[in-house]
Amino acid sequence: MKVVEIEPKNEVLKNYVSKYQYFDVDGPLLVKAIPTGTLECFVIIGGSFEIFDPEKATFFASEHIGVFPMGSQVSAYFIPKNVKCFNIKLKAQSLSLPKFKGVISDWKSFSVESFLGAAGMEKIRTFDYSDEENFADTIDEILLENNDFNAVDTRLEAVLNSMVAESTSNMKVDQIAENNHMTIKSLERLTKKVFGMPPKKLMGILRFGESAKYLKNTEGYKFIDALQFGYYDQSHFIRECKKITKMSPKEFLSKLNLDTNDLVLDGGLDEN
Incomplete structure (x- = not known):
């Protein structure tokens, strides 16, 4: 392989x-x-x-x-x-x-x-x-x-940059909307249209992606290290990991056998 x-x-x-x-x-x-x-x-x-x-x-x-x-x-x-x-x-x-x-x-x-x-x-x-x-x-x-990278939707890009930047903090959705001169409803409509999910769920997935990448690439990591990505405490990270991966953090990280932070080698489909 x-x-x-x-x-x-x-x-x-x-x-x-x-x-x-x-x-x-x-x-x-x-x-x-x-x-x-x-x-x-x-x-x-x-x-x-x-x-x-x-x-x-x-x-x-x-x-x-x-x-x-x-x-x-x-x-x-x-x-x-x-x-x-x-x-x-x-x-x-x-x-x-x-x-x-x-x-x-x-x-x-x-x-x-x-x-x-x-x-x-x-x-x-x-x-x-x-x-x-x-x-x-x-x-x-x-x-x-x-590709013409000067032809991006600058308004959408600004909102996405803001959401990605704040996904690893404790900033609330209403604050992100306010910072981008939008109503909460407008932000929700935008993320559902572009991503197919509400902003809170999107930011949770982005946050988990960053924490998984860090833990995968850090020797001697501890789950408490995930707090730097905006989790309130260790149990918060554990709950989110189980919610997203259908696995405990220990099981999830043990199955990251490839040099990536999102592909798991597994033997069954029952967890889907």
């Missing part, structure tokens, strides 16, 4: 992209994705994987390209054999880009090629991912060539 995870180098892209990822994974394997406030944009380079549909209680084959929306529920994926996959982990602020307008409500129709370009898709499929030195430069160039 090989996982390469690299941050963008370009300063503009850092506002919208969290990580570039390359996976070379052998199955059979069940992987669960924990909601951490990111939008995933993927290109399958070889092999395939399946996505669990909780309503039908069955798996269905993924497309070769697509996005996974910024949801609030654990998602499950089954890798039957070998799969090679490239993924861009996008920040919440990416939803202020014109090409991502309405993507949460209509994510199955999103045009990955419009975001990466036909030539960019070909580069991604043929890139030597062992060349980690040039990984970020190559993908940075693809995104900059195919």
Whole structure:
């Protein structure tokens, strides 16, 4: 199993992209994705994987390209054999880009090629991912060539920046609305339209994502360390972890066997 995870180098892209990822994974394997406030944009380079549909209680084959929306529920994926996959982990602020307008409500129709370009898709499929030195430069160039980052919805971006910045504090939703010259109702309508969830839930997921990343990358961590991300006390963090992941913090962190903070290797679907 090989996982390469690299941050963008370009300063503009850092506002919208969290990580570039390359996976070379052998199955059979069940992987669960924990909601951490990111939008995933993927290109399958070889092999395939399946996505669990909780309503039908069955798996269905993924497309070769697509996005996974910024949801609030654990998602499950089954890798039957070998799969090679490239993924861009996008920040919440990416939803202020014109090409991502309405993507949460209509994510199955999103045009990955419009975001990466036909030539960019070909580069991604043929890139030597062992060349980690040039990984970020190559993908940075693809995104900059195919997107106008000066055409963002500046009003929406300002609100998203505010919510992300305050997600790890104890600031209330009404304060965030006031700081952005909005009513609470207007802020709620905005986040439900853009993210499909109310602001309080969105901020809880963003906060958990930051705390999970810190704990995953900190040797000798303690759960009380999560208080720096806005939790009132240790029991508050434990409750939120169970609510979001359906696991205790100890179980969740023990299953983060990949070099990521949101993918869990698991053997069953009963927790969904």
